[in-house]
Amino acid sequence: MGKLSLKCFGVGDGWPCADRNHSSFLYRFGKTAILFDCGEPLSRAYKASGLDYNAFDRIILSHLHADHIGGFFMFMQGLWLEQRTKPLLIHLPSDGIKPIQSLLQAGMLFPELFKCKFRFEPLKLQKPIITSTVRVTPFRTSHLDQFRLAFHKRYPQKFQAFCFLIETGRRRMGHSGDIGRPEDLEPLLQKPLDVLVCELAHFSPEALFRYLKGRAIRQIIFIHVARPFWTNLRHTRQLAARMLGGIPFTFARDNEELPL
Numbered sequence: 001m002g003k004l005s006l007k008c009f010g011v012g013d014g015w016p017c018a019d020r021n022h023s024s025f026l027y028r029f030g031k032t033a034i035l036f037d038c039g040e041p042l043s044r045a046y047k048a049s050g051l052d053y054n055a056f057d058r059i060i061l062s063h064l065h066a067d068h069i070g071g072f073f074m075f076m077q078g079l080w081l082e083q084r085t086k087p088l089l090i091h092l093p094s095d096g097i098k099p100i101q102s103l104l105q106a107g108m109l110f111p112e113l114f115k116c117k118f119r120f121e122p123l124k125l126q127k128p129i130i131t132s133t134v135r136v137t138p139f140r141t142s143h144l145d146q147f148r149l150a151f152h153k154r155y156p157q158k159f160q161a162f163c164f165l166i167e168t169g170r171r172r173m174g175h176s177g178d179i180g181r182p183e184d185l186e187p188l189l190q191k192p193l194d195v196l197v198c199e200l201a202h203f204s205p206e207a208l209f210r211y212l213k214g215r216a217i218r219q220i221i222f223i224h225v226a227r228p229f230w231t232n233l234r235h236t237r238q239l240a241a242r243m244l245g246g247i248p249f250t251f252a253r254d255n256e257e258l259p260l
């Protein structure tokens, strides 16, 4: 099995951000690579990384908030102009498929222009995405439950948000996407995790650290850290060191590549 790594194109949260990009992460698992989320300015960050445009196999969009999909269209334009050739599967909440296809068409990003074939697939709860080297299982998160409560009558849609269990060889990793509360991570923690890549924006650091304390997790990588906790990172780090019960952790930065 080849090298496992996580390249963080954007570790910002959902607020406009002067010092961080929005969510986008490239996981590399030997022969397979998957891009999770396409927050802006992914096109720029990707180009700056020097990576080949065939360097990933699939895109997974965890939910349809703009900080996770805002860079998708320019990134697709890049795949056309940089002449990606490898077929591309894009997995996303089903509510997004038609609108995204319409916007690609309105933006003159016609499939005929591309050298690669691309296709959209709806994410399905607990139905794994399987490639030759990795298996990614989506689980529900409560991240959009408040929106559902307030808006489902006027806007009947599914309000789906997903977190993911990633299994490759004997390694198990979790990617939180956006969650509503720490308990959303429960399905990822049924067995020991080698790595948990976890957001820290929709609850207090104390609530998350308390929940994760002493769990069988070898390493935690914090991402999508809300501005108050990021501005005061020293304090957030001290709190994590005090509360996590010895689990090693790191706060990822934009463009950082971490071994997994």
Ligand SMILES: [Zn+2]
Pocket: 013, 014, 023, 065, 067, 068, 178, 224
């Ligand atoms: Zn977000």
Ligand SMILES: [Zn+2]
Pocket: 014, 063, 065, 143, 178
């Ligand atoms: Zn969100």
